[in-house]
Amino acid sequence: xxxxxRAYLVWxxxxxxxxxxxxxxxxxxxxxxxxxxxxxxxxxVLSGFIVLQLLVYAALQVPVGLLLxxxxxxxxxxxxxxxxxxxxxxxxxxxxxxxxxxxxLLVGVGDALTFISVLSVVSxxxxxxxxxxxxxxxxxxGQLGQVxxxxxxATVLHGAGWTPAFLSAAxxxxxAAVAVTAVFADxxxxxxxPGPAAGPREVIDGLKASWREPGTxxxxxxxxxxxxxxxxxxxxxxxxxxxxxxxxxxxxxxVLLTVLxxxxxxxxxxxxxxxxxxxxxxxxxxxxxxxxxAGAWTAVLLLPPPAPLWLLVLLVxxxxxxxxxxxxxxxxxxxxxxxxxxxxxxxxxxxxxxxASLLVTLGVGAVLGALGGFTPEAFRAAWTVQYPxxxxxxxxxxxxxxxxxxxxxxxGVVVPPLREVLAxxxxxxxxxxxxxxx
Numbered sequence: 440x441x442x443x444x445r446a447y448l449v450w451x452x453x454x455x456x457x458x459x460x461x462x463x464x465x466x467x468x469x470x471x472x473x474x475x476x477x478x479x480x481x482x483x484v485l486s487g488f489i490v491l492q493l494l495v496y497a498a499l500q501v502p503v504g505l506l507l508x509x510x511x512x513x514x515x516x517x518x519x520x521x522x523x524x525x526x527x528x529x530x531x532x533x534x535x536x537x538x539x540x541x542x543x544l545l546v547g548v549g550d551a552l553t554f555i556s557v558l559s560v561v562s563x564x565x566x567x568x569x570x571x572x573x574x575x576x577x578x579x580x581g582q583l584g585q586v587x588x589x590x591x592x593a594t595v596l597h598g599a600g601w602t603p604a605f606l607s608a609a610x611x612x613x614x615a616a617v618a619v620t621a622v623f624a625d626x627x628x629x630x631x632x633p634g635p636a637a638g639p640r641e642v643i644d645g646l647k648a649s650w651r652e653p654g655t656x657x658x659x660x661x662x663x664x665x666x667x668x669x670x671x672x673x674x675x676x677x678x679x680x681x682x683x684x685x686x687x688x689x690x691x692x693x694v695l696l697t698v699l700x701x702x703x704x705x706x707x708x709x710x711x712x713x714x715x716x717x718x719x720x721x722x723x724x725x726x727x728x729x730x731x732x733a734g735a736w737t738a739v740l741l742l743p744p745p746a747p748l749w750l751l752v753l754l755v756x757x758x759x760x761x762x763x764x765x766x767x768x769x770x771x772x773x774x775x776x777x778x779x780x781x782x783x784x785x786x787x788x789x790x791x792x793x794x795a796s797l798l799v800t801l802g803v804g805a806v807l808g809a810l811g812g813f814t815p816e817a818f819r820a821a822w823t824v825q826y827p828x829x830x831x832x833x834x835x836x837x838x839x840x841x842x843x844x845x846x847x848x849x850x851g852v853v854v855p856p857l858r859e860v861l862a863x864x865x866x867x868x869x870x871x872x873x874x875x876x877x
Contacts, residue, residue, distance in 0.1 A: 445627070446564040450573065452623040453557035454580055456516050459615040460553040461584025462592065463523040463546050464492075466608055468674050469593040469693065470601070472682070477601060478536050482812055486804025488543045489675045493797035495547030497790050501646065503551050504786025511625040512556035517616055519552030524612030531605035554581075555785045558769055562781065563626040568715065571770050575711030578766045582700050585673050589696040597689070649784040653846050654775025657722070657839035658788035662768035664729045664832025666792030668736070668825055669761030671799045673699060684818030686745045695755050702759030710763040714770055721767050722840045726833065728764040732757055733829050740822055744815040765792050775843070795828050
């Protein structure tokens, strides 16, 4: 049965909350150099802003999954939107580091409450066949929040100044909270209500069961290997790298961030449809994106800066595929776990990418500080901290995939070799072509 208009209305309110949350999350990325001047912050201190934000986000993922299973998505999304609005007011008024750091911590708290809550509502309101595509659409359209940061927020920041820019961001958070209050709902009318809240022992048992599920760990390593590079680039170090490391103007750097979002808008539906049509081949997509991302960075870093513009554009397009591909991890959590554990499983998966992002953000800042700050050669060395994470995630995906397939085989699900799948699809295409001719 096709989804109702009410389903799309509910989804739109959740999408707005997530989009504004992405803007709040990434707002510091376009303000990195301004923040360095405002707070007299060295690169390591500047990275500390985002590291603490990501640390809070990652640390809260499993607790948020448990809260989601207990209290529902509507309450969590509403609290998240209001928390981020308060945080942006604090940052707008901050003139010293402690208040600014506290503000970014609160952004991490509000951000942690939002995305997996919105995804749970997608699963509740849409048919299972459409959930992968709607998940991708949610993730990619939410990334338009980066465009709000890269263009309108950056314009206000460099025109009216720091305080008006972040007060404007706070106002959008209030708008999102109003929309959630008006139309957002955990589940369709008439849908069975969730069971009674689990006790502490049941919560711990559910957490253990989710972690023991090989598909959950496959989702975690998927998210860890595919999200961090694009996340770190857009969240903090992309604009400083393009400006100070590649000699671009701030305006041109903001345009490249917009290209990143636009390319993600193309990749998202393609990845979502592939995931829906070929659920047994999701890991090949993941491994391919990791390999291509590492290859694109290698091509850029091997050249003395400035790199050719076409190569930087290619890098940004590849990074745009990271976010959509990381959503495959949530699909693993959804398909390998029963409904009452999905919030917990999605929380575990989400820890992967944000922990990797935290480590890389911290590593880039540490290398920049050790090598003298925002210089082309320092940036060139700093970005190499990504390679160990890619290697670890690749091994994690391969090991978890083997264990997940063993579990599937025990349940009677056999994964055919890829060559058989491709041959079967080719035969089907040939038969369809012949039938149309007939």
